[in-house]
Amino acid sequence: MLTELINAGYWPEILTNTAAITLVISSMFTSAMTVAFGLGGGVIMLALLVNFLPVAVVIPVHAVIQMGSNTSRAVLMRKHIVWPIFIYFFLGALVGAVIGGQFVVALPERVLLGILGLFILYITWGPKPKNLKLGKIGYMVGGAFTTFATMFIGATGPLAMALLPRKELEKQQVSGTHGSLLVVQHGLKIIIFGFLGFAFKAWILFLICMIVAGFIGTYSGRAILQRIPSKYFQTGITIILTIMAVRMLYTAAMAFL
Numbered sequence: 001m002l003t004e005l006i007n008a009g010y011w012p013e014i015l016t017n018t019a020a021i022t023l024v025i026s027s028m029f030t031s032a033m034t035v036a037f038g039l040g041g042g043v044i045m046l047a048l049l050v051n052f053l054p055v056a057v058v059i060p061v062h063a064v065i066q067m068g069s070n071t072s073r074a075v076l077m078r079k080h081i082v083w084p085i086f087i088y089f090f091l092g093a094l095v096g097a098v099i100g101g102q103f104v105v106a107l108p109e110r111v112l113l114g115i116l117g118l119f120i121l122y123i124t125w126g127p128k129p130k131n132l133k134l135g136k137i138g139y140m141v142g143g144a145f146t147t148f149a150t151m152f153i154g155a156t157g158p159l160a161m162a163l164l165p166r167k168e169l170e171k172q173q174v175s176g177t178h179g180s181l182l183v184v185q186h187g188l189k190i191i192i193f194g195f196l197g198f199a200f201k202a203w204i205l206f207l208i209c210m211i212v213a214g215f216i217g218t219y220s221g222r223a224i225l226q227r228i229p230s231k232y233f234q235t236g237i238t239i240i241l242t243i244m245a246v247r248m249l250y251t252a253a254m255a256f257l
């Protein structure tokens with residue numbers, strides 16, 4: 001049955017067995033990390049994908065993986081979602097996705113690779129986005145801006161988190177609402193890339209494996225990661241992300257020469 005599906009074109013030919021196994025295992029790890037330590041799993045998965053896949057397919061593939069992860073969180077915590085924030089964010093996100101889709105296809109791969117490298121370096125070493133105080137218009141503008149940005153850099157979870165009034169909300173409200181905002185971003189991104197002609201069919205089996213592994217990591221990996229001292233864990237992740245980002249920037253720079 002599995003062989004028939006692969007032969008029918010539901011598995012990408014460019015994906016090696018080594019890359020597939022590494023990424024599926026990493027999906028469990030990064031999902032567990034997000035649950036145990038907060039934000040960060042999406043950025044690490046983005047960096048890993050860039051090292052195994054052509055940059056042109058990274059953003060749409062990453063969108064489906066993150067869509068699966070955040071949908072489960074949003075569904076489980078749907079009673080805690082602050083719907084007014086969701087609605088205004090969604091309206092702005094529609095605009096940002098449409099505009100972003102017009103630009104992303106026009107950028108050469110080396111430019112996209114450079115953008116991703118710089119973004120990962122910023123998230124790793126730069127100042128973290130601060131908690132903003134926004135009204136209705138602010139959520140719409142924030143939705144438009146972060147969704148426009150996610151068409152190019154993929155993992156905009158930290159930017160979306162900055163839009164939420166975390167001091168005024170309960171933890172469950174923050175987590176549930178944040179998950180719902182990322183569902184909007186990644187969902188719109190999938191739709192836009194579908195219209196742009198990305199062949200999601202060829203990635204179906206791989207994406208199912210990634211999403212299932214993510215669910216397993218979310219529910220079973222948290223206890224393991226929490227036994228690791230947070231200080232040393234975060235230091236190790238910072239070093240790994242920095243090396244990956246520098247490698248992306250070097251590759252992008254060489255492509256211009």
